[in-house]
Every structure is written in structure tokens, then in C-alpha cells.
Amino acid sequence: MRRSYILLGAVILILGVGVLYLTSAPQAMDIFKSKKLVTSPSEAGTLARGWVGSPYTDDYGLTRIPGYLDNLSKQDISNAKIEVQLLDSSGNRKETVEYTVVSVPAGKRRTFDVNAGALNGPRTAQVVLKSLEVVK
Secondary structure (H helix, E strand, C coil): CHHHHHHHHHHHHHHHHHHHHHHHCCCHHHHHCCEEEECCHHHHHHHEEEEECCCEECCCCCEEEEEEEEECCCCCEEEEEEEEEEECCCCCEEEEEEEEEEEECCCCEEEEEEEEECCCCCCEEEEEEEEEEEEC
16 A cells, blocks of 8 residues: 555656646747758748858867758758858858757847867858648
């Protein structure tokens, strides 16, 4: 009998933690919603806009690229795969860094800071939207 009370208490505790998570995390309920994967650059461009700033070197000698992703749609974006292309002074693509921006609410902006590692020479950056996962 004592074991069944302990088991019941454990089940109630697990359910309580689950309910607390679902009610407190902003996008927690998105796991139950269907999603649409957008891979077309033209369609992705109507739903979101990305921007990256000038690369800079951090205190550890690594190249960092600041940026943001604007959600232009009326639906939440659960994740967006972007590609940051690093160009040399002649405009030739030298490196490419893939990054995923998560949880961009409808009509909002999510900032990010991409780590591009240690690079030789100055670079400029541009961003390409590869895919978006939109919550329906």
C-alpha cells in the first residue's frame, strides 16, 4: 500500500512539472501544433527578413557576426536555418557558416551572434535564408 502512494505521488509530481512547463514557457504549446517547412527563397523572403552586421574579432581571436531575423508574418517561426556568407575584399565568397535561429514570434525580431571561428583577413558578411519552419 505504501508503494502505491509513493508511485501515485511520483506520477502527480511528473504531471505537475509538465503542466507547469506548458503554462510557463512561451512556445511550449508549439510542440502540439502542425508546422510548415518553407524552403523556397521567394516564399521565405515574404515571411522573414535577415540582416547581418560587420564581422568583428572577439577577445579570443574568433570572428563573430551579429545579426537579426525579423518575422514578417502573422505566424510564429519555430526555427529558421540561415547561411552567413563571408566575402573577401573583392566580393568572393570565402567561408560559409550555417546557423539556426529559434523561436521568432509573429511580427517580432530575434537577434543572434554567429561564431565563424578564426579567419585570416578582413571579411564582409551577407545572410541567406535557407528554410523556415512556420507554426500553423
